[in-house]
Amino acid sequence: MTSGDGTRKSQPTIYDVARLAGVAPSTVSRAFARPGRVNADTAQRIREAAAQLGYRANPVARALSTSRTRMIALMISDVTNPYYSELIRGAQLAASQEEYTVLLTDARESDVVERESLERVLPVVEGIVIGSSRMSDSTLRVIAKQTPMIVLNRHLAGIPSVVTDNPRGVRRAVEHLGELGHEHITYVAGPEASWADGMRWRALREAGHELHLHTRRVGPVAPTLQGGRDARALLRPHLPTAVICYNDLVAIGLMRTLTAEGVRIPDDVSVVGFDNILPAELVSPGLTTVASPLRTLGSTAVGNLLAIIRGALHTTDKPFVLPTRLVVRESTGRTARR
Amino acid sequence: MTSGDGTRKSQPTIYDVARLAGVAPSTVSRAFARPGRVNADTAQRIREAAAQLGYRANPVARALSTSRTRMIALMISDVTNPYYSELIRGAQLAASQEEYTVLLTDARESDVVERESLERVLPVVEGIVIGSSRMSDSTLRVIAKQTPMIVLNRHLAGIPSVVTDNPRGVRRAVEHLGELGHEHITYVAGPEASWADGMRWRALREAGHELHLHTRRVGPVAPTLQGGRDARALLRPHLPTAVICYNDLVAIGLMRTLTAEGVRIPDDVSVVGFDNILPAELVSPGLTTVASPLRTLGSTAVGNLLAIIRGALHTTDKPFVLPTRLVVRESTGRTARR
DNA sequence: CAACTACTGGCAACCGATTGCCGCCGTCGT
DNA sequence: ACGACGGCGGCAATCGGTTGCCAGTAGTTG
Numbered sequence: 001m002t003s004g005d006g007t008r009k010s011q012p013t014i015y016d017v018a019r020l021a022g023v024a025p026s027t028v029s030r031a032f033a034r035p036g037r038v039n040a041d042t043a044q045r046i047r048e049a050a051a052q053l054g055y056r057a058n059p060v061a062r063a064l065s066t067s068r069t070r071m072i073a074l075m076i077s078d079v080t081n082p083y084y085s086e087l088i089r090g091a092q093l094a095a096s097q098e099e100y101t102v103l104l105t106d107a108r109e110s111d112v113v114e115r116e117s118l119e120r121v122l123p124v125v126e127g128i129v130i131g132s133s134r135m136s137d138s139t140l141r142v143i144a145k146q147t148p149m150i151v152l153n154r155h156l157a158g159i160p161s162v163v164t165d166n167p168r169g170v171r172r173a174v175e176h177l178g179e180l181g182h183e184h185i186t187y188v189a190g191p192e193a194s195w196a197d198g199m200r201w202r203a204l205r206e207a208g209h210e211l212h213l214h215t216r217r218v219g220p221v222a223p224t225l226q227g228g229r230d231a232r233a234l235l236r237p238h239l240p241t242a243v244i245c246y247n248d249l250v251a252i253g254l255m256r257t258l259t260a261e262g263v264r265i266p267d268d269v270s271v272v273g274f275d276n277i278l279p280a281e282l283v284s285p286g287l288t289t290v291a292s293p294l295r296t297l298g299s300t301a302v303g304n305l306l307a308i309i310r311g312a313l314h315t316t317d318k319p320f321v322l323p324t325r326l327v328v329r330e331s332t333g334r335t336a337r338r
Numbered sequence: 339m340t341s342g343d344g345t346r347k348s349q350p351t352i353y354d355v356a357r358l359a360g361v362a363p364s365t366v367s368r369a370f371a372r373p374g375r376v377n378a379d380t381a382q383r384i385r386e387a388a389a390q391l392g393y394r395a396n397p398v399a400r401a402l403s404t405s406r407t408r409m410i411a412l413m414i415s416d417v418t419n420p421y422y423s424e425l426i427r428g429a430q431l432a433a434s435q436e437e438y439t440v441l442l443t444d445a446r447e448s449d450v451v452e453r454e455s456l457e458r459v460l461p462v463v464e465g466i467v468i469g470s471s472r473m474s475d476s477t478l479r480v481i482a483k484q485t486p487m488i489v490l491n492r493h494l495a496g497i498p499s500v501v502t503d504n505p506r507g508v509r510r511a512v513e514h515l516g517e518l519g520h521e522h523i524t525y526v527a528g529p530e531a532s533w534a535d536g537m538r539w540r541a542l543r544e545a546g547h548e549l550h551l552h553t554r555r556v557g558p559v560a561p562t563l564q565g566g567r568d569a570r571a572l573l574r575p576h577l578p579t580a581v582i583c584y585n586d587l588v589a590i591g592l593m594r595t596l597t598a599e600g601v602r603i604p605d606d607v608s609v610v611g612f613d614n615i616l617p618a619e620l621v622s623p624g625l626t627t628v629a630s631p632l633r634t635l636g637s638t639a640v641g642n643l644l645a646i647i648r649g650a651l652h653t654t655d656k657p658f659v660l661p662t663r664l665v666v667r668e669s670t671g672r673t674a675r676r
Numbered sequence: 677c678a679a680c681t682a683c684t685g686g687c688a689a690c691c692g693a694t695t696g697c698c699g700c701c702g703t704c705g706t
Numbered sequence: 707a708c709g710a711c712g713g714c715g716g717c718a719a720t721c722g723g724t725t726g727c728c729a730g731t732a733g734t735t736g
Contacts, residue, residue, distance in 0.1 A: 061692035399722035
């Protein structure tokens with residue numbers, strides 16, 4: 001009972017090529033894998049035979065004996081989040097440059113799914129980039145012991161990471177609000193487990209202190225549109241004039257809720273987000289945000305990972321820091337309120 | 339010179355388990371693969387030994403002899419496009435239900451990249467879902483001959499596909515505009531290679547004819563925000579009162595350009611998009627759009643593909659049609675103009 | 677009691693590449 | 707003339723499972 005498709009004819013193997021070229025299979029293998037090891041004429045004959053048969057090396061067989069699959073995993077918590085679009089793009093970019101394939105594992109915000117897909121994928125990949133994860137530091141360390149790993153926007157002693165320069169970004173945002181005359185800034189916090197959240201709040205406190213602005217923290221809320229809607233309630237009874245949100249989705253959710261109430265942005269409230277995802281540019285008013293170099297984040301993570309796999313880069317403890325940039329749009333301005 | 343990571347200790351194999359349990363490796367294999375084939379007591383002993391060693395079957399080795407990798411490919415032209423977020427999610431959902439892994443191949447809108455990543459991925463997967471592709475029908479047919487394939491929103495005789503019910507959706511949109519008093523509808527066309535584009539325009543013509551509305555077609559434009567901006571010029575000299583765009587991105591791009599010019603939406607122009615991607619809900623005014631069941635599209639495609647691989651589903655020629663739904667938001671209304 | 681069957685477990689041959697080691701051959705040095 | 711050596715190709719083991727086939731045992735049947 002063959003499955004319903006057309007004849008899936010078996011690909012030619014190294015043995016077929018060897019027979020046609022009149023050499024041993026091992027010679028065929030070497031002809032492709034180590035140039036120079038085989039006599040130029042022989043190699044030429046082999047290449048012709050291979051071309052004639054349309055031979056392509058079977059990656060599975062190769063992986064079995066070399067245990068190099070040329071695949072890496074990229075683990076994220078939610079493909080649906082626009083934050084990851086550009087990140088994935090960057091990762092793919094860097095991977096395909098070295099002829100690697102990236103296996104996307106989407107945890108769908110569930111730790112069960114995360115564990116399962118990780119287990120399915122781990123034995124197949126040569127390394128893994130943790131874009132985001134619900135797993136504990138210790139669990140991650142266990143995994144890192146088995147396979148090369150890079151972590152994004154999170155700090156784990158002994159495990160290489162790539163992070164964005166939150167302090168600088170926050171600083172710029174605070175300066176911007178300060179220049180607009182705001183004296184109080186409220187931070188809408190994201191998930192407590194988020195390392196970036198801690199960084200942002202701390203940086204905000206410090207910047208506020210230096211620039212003589214009052215800071216306050218509310219939350220945490222979920223890092224989603226809904227989280228932003230939920231944040232509205234946390235801003236009672238006195239709506240602040242300036243709000244910095246954990247990320248763009250939260251900021252957008254909040255803006256929409258406020259706008260629906262008749263609150264004017266930026267006249268009544270200025271709102272700032274983080275990351276600069278695509279929708280930040282599309283909403284009205286456009287969202288002022290601390291932009292992360294999302295694509296670069298993905299590509300340097302993969303680049304570093306491949307370097308480690310290659311043995312070219314030594315597992316450095318120091319996080320690799322990527323610069324941020326304040327993108328000013330229309331969601332921030334002088335307050336019309338007293 | 340080992341690479342910089344911790345000791346990547348080799349996983350235990352069936353040979354280790356066999357030794358510990360005092361049986362032959364083949365028995366271990368059978369104990370897991372065919373329940374009942376091995377005596378219950380023996381199987382129990384083997385399971386204990388495996389647990390003790392923390393044995394996990396090596397998927398690469400298994401794939402070599404069975405040529406079943408439990409991986410499928412999902413090919414799309416641009417991960418960055420929000421259209422694919424939900425689609426990917428749906429695909430992952432269906433795949434993980436049957437313990438399959440999906441390999442995302444992002445063509446980055448380049449045929450070279452598309453070919454390369456496809457070649458890298460094809461020998462490894464058991465089947466492929468074409469989410470979008472620049473490849474010609476004949477090229478796709480060649481590939482379909484080698485491996486099970488499902489195509490989305492495109493029709494290829496002899497190759498199973500999953501499509502959205504464009505005619506019905508268009509019909510609803512036209513009725514909606516008709517009810518609002520519009521008498522002329524302009525269609526901003528997408529890429530000529532797009533099968534969906536042809537469907538939409540044809541359905542629009544027909545619906546317009548039946549409902550006694552005038553229809554016109556401009557374009558084509560790229561299926562992106564920029565395409566939408568470009569579309570503005572095509573609407574001169576007389577701005578129509580109602581525009582249906584190839585997809586949401588085009589619609590949003592167009593709306594932004596118009597709004598920047600001071601054109602009021604929907605008072606001066608009503609705009610309708612297709613697909614109902616996330617930003618459609620976020621922009622102001624909210625975009626009225628013919629929603630595709632994106633997640634379902636992804637999951638049924640993968641579901642059908644796996645059924646074909648399993649041999650359970652026969653390669654049907656008939657496209658699998660998924661219903662659309664008109665989502666009315668604020669971008670459509672009665673025209674204030676004469 | 678012979679014959680037949682069902683149940684189990686082992687042997688060994690794959691799947692398709694990679695690679696250590698050996699041997700053949702021709703060349704060069706002394 | 708003989709040994710050393712470099713170039714090149716083949717042999718065979720290996721990666722870790724899967725599976726067809728066979729044999730031994732026990733239970734059943736006539």
